Amino acid sequence: MTTSVESGPGGPALAPSGGIEVRGITKRFPGVVANSDVNLTIRPGTVHALIGENGAGKSTLMKILYGVQKPDEGTIAVDGREVHFSSPTDAIKVGIGMVFQHFMLADNLTVLENVVLGAEHLYGIGGNARVQIKAISADYGFGLDPDVLVEELGVGQRQRVEILKVLYRGARTIVLDEPTAVLVPQEVDALFANLRELRASGHTILFISHKLDEVLAIADDITVMRRGKTVGEADPATATKHQLAELMVGSELPDPETEESTVTTTPMLTMRDVGLTDAAGRDLLTGIDLTIHRGEVLGIAGVEGNGQAELVETIMGMRRPTGGMIDVGGANVTRWTTRRRRKLGIGFIPEDRHRHGLLLDAPLWENRILGHQTSRQLNWRGVIRRRAAKKDTRRIVEQYDVRTPTINTHARALSGGNQQKLIVGREMSGDPVLLIAAHPTRGVDVGAQGAIWNHIKTARREGLAVLLISADLDELIGLSDRIQVILRGEMVGEFDPDRVTPQELGAAMTGGKGGEQ
Amino acid sequence: MRSTALLRKIAQVVVAPLIALAIALLVTSLVVVLAGNSVSVFFDVMLTPPSQRIWVNIINQTAMLFLAGMAAAIAFRMNLFNIGIEGQYTLASYSGALVAGMALFPGTLNILAALVVAMAVGAAWAAIAGVLKVTRGVSEVISTIMLNSIAITLVGWLLNTYGDQYGQGRRTTPIPESSQLLGLGFGFFDTSTGGVFALASLAVIVGVGFALVINRSRFGFDLRATGGNEAAAIASGVRVKKMIVISMLLSGGVAGLIWMPDLFGGADYYGTPFQSGLGFTGLAVALLGRNRPLGVAFGALLFAWLSVQANPLGLKADISPSVVQITQGVVVLVVVVVYEVVRRWGAAAEQRALRSTLETAPAGGQA
Ligand SMILES: Nc1ncnc2c1ncn2[C@@H]1O[C@H](COP(=O)(O)OP(=O)(O)OP(=O)(O)O)[C@@H](O)[C@H]1O
């Protein structure tokens, strides 16, 4: 591993290295065995995919490989040598680097500063480091400028900065936890091109994904986990999506396709010429006009960071628009507080579940109350109805298949997908009239994805209006009655999901060409 | 399974402060030795079983420290650092004593009026910091510290300018006899020298009220949510700015009550009998008690014991009673570390317990 540091990031000349042998890993948490006697062989110089249902123990295994968590039992060997990690520093020393799903970059620093931070001893902080970063960026086709501020980068580019960071530290094995969940298809293609370059230069890549198409497209080996165990391997050359789904959750692949239209003529959400600027006066949203009727799903397509978050926060009352009008079910709510709007029956699935959706250190049943503090069901004259909250949490856990030891478990202890299921279940509670859903199935397995789609379809039939934001174009096209494209804070086109192809949508999202209309 | 988990939790809650106390006493002993005094005499004095009169003293101190701790805890629960309790209760105590001394109402009504005024003044003084924070973004740490000096200077000036001359100094007009509350003996303590302050009961009311409001009410939920994850609280409809002002009001209101038990239970006026420093000690007590009523009660009792028992140190052992301030300081410093250590130890114990119970359970099964 020291050689790789000295010779710089790999030209394709380097022999494949970074193979990992995991033997008998067991890890227990209160009330659950996250990993149980896990065996896994990752061949050097390959892309290895790890798939499995929510709560199967994938993230836990990765965290163990990266030294974030210690296994109770079992051994790890890297390139044939047994290793023991007590922290990520130890893992990076033997060439293992990890990119977490939630990026850990400082917005107000440049790419160079972010990369060098904490690794100043390698190439200093000046010219040497810059040369090094440029070299890595060029070798693998990252196209990153070291002197650009991270806040100016899109999600795909940020992810590349994260990968660059671990390469800079000499990683030969790169672990990625759900790297594609936040990316739109073009960005996924770009990421995969980078990963192929890395593989060609002898790096080893291990990644988690719930998107089976992607897994089949890039992986050399596939390992399936279920209930803490590795239950099988699949050969991407011969396996089909259906077989993988079967192995993972033992069920059929779901289909987002909606049946007959349930769109009515009663507007539920109307926005007229809504604008929003940031503190410095720059436009975040310009002239937003949209209408969603009862029983209608309006899909918003766009590359992340083009105003979706701001649009959602404006509708929810977390940001004050600088102009225009917002109407929910006939009430002009433009100046209303978030709480008052929520009382009208607006459900909200935020894009960042940790930041906006959960109290991580509170039990699940308290999280059930979050956002629904004023619901009749959950409070009586300002007194929280604990029993009712607990009972309804049990219902959600059951109906949405949230895998948790108890409803008193803290939200932090749930796997990512199970946290998402809890939030979706909560926001669908109490018969909302309008659902603002940002990536509702982000991070959930194919089985749960189908279940969530069904819940949304059922509610839509009963008149729910949905604003759907998703990076998953199949989901967007399948669920939506109409699709609008957002680009740099403006609505730039409208499509009919029955006729549009993902390619056309993709082109519009990146500013290729406008909508039909 | 459930009961052992409970036991472990209790152990965690009780063990941490006890370990911290042991370490603090060790450090104090060291200081005592270094100062050339005898440790055994020091402990002799500190551990002398309190007489009835001393017990009454300890209980009274505990009640007032508890109120101070609760005032701090309300703000802490929202990640607000109300360092200004000292100033809030100084100003409030003066105002309460002033109003009580005017005897605008008869007897009990007069007490109620004074309590309301004290709470209002404490709340208003704290609210200044809250409003500055939400409108101007001024850190409440800075503003409350400055408000402390302003309050203390202001009270000094008011007393000097408008107070009645009394001996060497000045004081507010003593409260009428009809408003003086007799000490309680509970049929156990001798009340001829004072007894337990009747208004120590305020501590119980505030403690129970705090527990109910924080844990059971929607307001308490909003407050805890804001303290736990401000962004999520905003998304859930909490108006954080409003919450900041309200919790500062509440914190300051409770701060206003701190010295009231003494005012009506023995002091009779604001002047030399006023006990300063309770506000700062309250911060430490809240920290020690992890902002939970029972914990804070324990912390208050501990601090009260230390300070009351230390009084005869000078006479009996020629040790300065202020040496226990070292103990108090070290307890607070150490407890933060020990809580973390004990938490990890608890987690490890939980893991071990699990291993034995789950060995036979199906893997990945949800226990
Ligand atoms: N810190 C923790 N404390 C307690 N339990 C935990 C903790 N982290 C994970 N778990 C539990 O371990 C199990 C495996 O979680 P893990 O995050 O590895 O799942 P995952 O396969 O990554 O699922 P997902 O696809 O939903 O991300 C889950 O049941 C989870 O509740």
Ligand SMILES: [Mg+2]
């Ligand atoms: Mg995971």
